[in-house]
Amino acid sequence: MLQTAQELIKTVSKQLNLSDEDTEFLLSANAEHVFEIELSDGTKHQAFRVQHNNTLGPYKGGIRFHPDVNLDEVKALATLMTLKTAAVGLPLGGGKGGISINPKELSPELLEELSRKYAAHLSPHIGPDKDVPAPDVNTNAAVIDWMVDEYEKVTGDTSKASFTGKSLGKGGSEGREAATGLGGTFALREILKHLGEEKKELTVAIQGFGNVGLFFGTLLPKQLPKLLFTAASDSSGGVSSAFGFEPKELATYKSTGKRLVDFPEDDSVPLPGDSILQEEVDILVLAALGDVITEENMKSVKAKIILELANGPVNEKAYDYLTERGVIIIPDVLANAGGVVVSYLEWFQNRAQEHWAEERVNAELERYMVEAISKAYDYSVKHEVSLKEAAFALAIKRILEARREQPETSA
Structure with missing residues (x-):
């Protein structure tokens, strides 16, 4: 998966005549957090958070609990999140996280402990203006609610904007499920x-x-x-x-x-x-x-x-x-971007201390999707490339333009 993501970036970089330095910038992750979580039952589990690129805004990406989670997979998914958020015009970067574990084998108490320890360990590196995680494979609103609560205990933050995918009563957004x-x-x-x-x-x-x-x-x-x-x-x-x-x-x-x-x-x-x-x-x-x-x-x-x-x-x-x-x-980078768009809208609402009606959320989602598809389609026709290559090219150009305007935000 990592090789596929990187090969596509290299292909599009060649089409755009990018320098080796720009290509390497797009391929490299800003930070990789690899650590071990020990639970009260004595078991130990590898945990990861990769922060790929934050040129356009805070890192954004889910957290998955699955036995097959590994660093290469998380790096690949973080890379693709950078391109997805850029392709749909969001002011966000790309990140991804996970723990190598089968959560179905855990009691509710151990699942909560795992979630809280993950958030506590990463608390210095994440937050509303740094990195905003969300649910992914085998994680849900309950897991995210525990993580938010733990993050608040450690940092004192009360904005609820530290994570998205929360339950409705705890800062979640209407329209998120669909x-x-x-x-x-x-x-x-x-x-x-x-x-x-x-x-x-x-x-x-x-x-x-x-x-x-x-x-x-x-x-x-x-x-x-x-x-x-x-x-x-x-x-x-x-x-x-x-x-x-x-x-x-x-x-x-x-x-x-x-x-x-x-x-x-x-x-x-x-x-x-x-x-x-x-x-x-x-x-x-x-x-x-x-x-x-x-x-x-x-x-x-x-x-x-x-x-x-x-x-x-x-x-x-x-x-x-x-x-x-x-x-x-x-391509998936456009077709399934609705989730990250509404994730962004949840973060936006939290920061503004607002809670929108579902109709407003869906209208904003539609606006982002229509614009992203239109730009990608027009680019694909003009340059005679696939929609995926078009989406990647537009994303890359947006990231590099922002980098040149605000180089200090790329580190």
């Missing part, structure tokens, strides 16, 4: 507008009809009412129907704990495993995991447009192959 999915609907709508296809009756399949995919699916009809939702999958497999599904009907079915593959509609057909990736649809939405389309299955993808709601669902070789074939891939 933000990534809603942002994805705006991204798809805008690309279809630029292509002149937003009013066509196109078919859509969603791989990963879980949290983000479910929000995306249920919110999509408002943005693009003519789209026909013909297939969906989760970890159990999936279902397809030439006649289409009502996304809310599938969501209600899933909320009962049942598997999508068992959906009982008469004209639905079960889809085993990842066969949804080969469905004959116009738009394929990837909302589950990374690396689901690779050189192993890329030739069987039939969709004309792919929306990357997950992080890195199309690997580098597959991305190049599909792009060459004319498939339009709306």
Whole structure:
């Protein structure tokens, strides 16, 4: 993952004729915090926080609790966060954190202890104007609330702007839960507008009809009412129907704990495993995991447009192959940026001691997404590059322009 992120930066840097010094600046992290957390049960766990670049503003990025967390992964994700915040025009930098642990094996008490010790250790290095962490894989509002409380105890800060992704009663923002999915609907709508296809009756399949995919699916009809939702999958497999599904009907079915593959509609057909990736649809939405389309299955993808709601669902070789074939891939750096946009809006509200209505939050989210997609699309057409390369180029140019104007903020 780290190599892929860095190779793309190098590719775009060459296209922009950047100096070796500028390229190295974009590749290098400002700080890497690697430490060990010992819990009261005697177990010890590696913990990380990488602060990649803060030229545009405080570092921003999630904290994940997962057994596979390692320094290279955190560095890669921090690098991508720098580019994501810049690509969507936010006054933020990029960071990422994590602990190598399976939180499902912890008691609630140990999970709280872990969260508090992580925040306490990092308290000198994070904060509203330095580094603003958020939830990520296996972390949630409860974990963030513990971290905020611990940070307040250590530092005396009461702004609630030290972390985002908090619960609503403790400084969280309206609209946060649906933000990534809603942002994805705006991204798809805008690309279809630029292509002149937003009013066509196109078919859509969603791989990963879980949290983000479910929000995306249920919110999509408002943005693009003519789209026909013909297939969906989760970890159990999936279902397809030439006649289409009502996304809310599938969501209600899933909320009962049942598997999508068992959906009982008469004209639905079960889809085993990842066969949804080969469905004959116009738009394929990837909302589950990374690396689901690779050189192993890329030739069987039939969709004309792919929306990357997950992080890195199309690997580098597959991305190049599909792009060459004319498939339009709306990259994760834009497609799933709704989460970080609303994360920024939460931070902004905390600093201003305000709490906005959901309508205002969603309107601001839409404004950021529309502008980011429009700029990336125009750049991709003008320079004949993919949307991902366009987004990276615009992000890099924005960071370097800010660096030249305010060089003291890059350290």
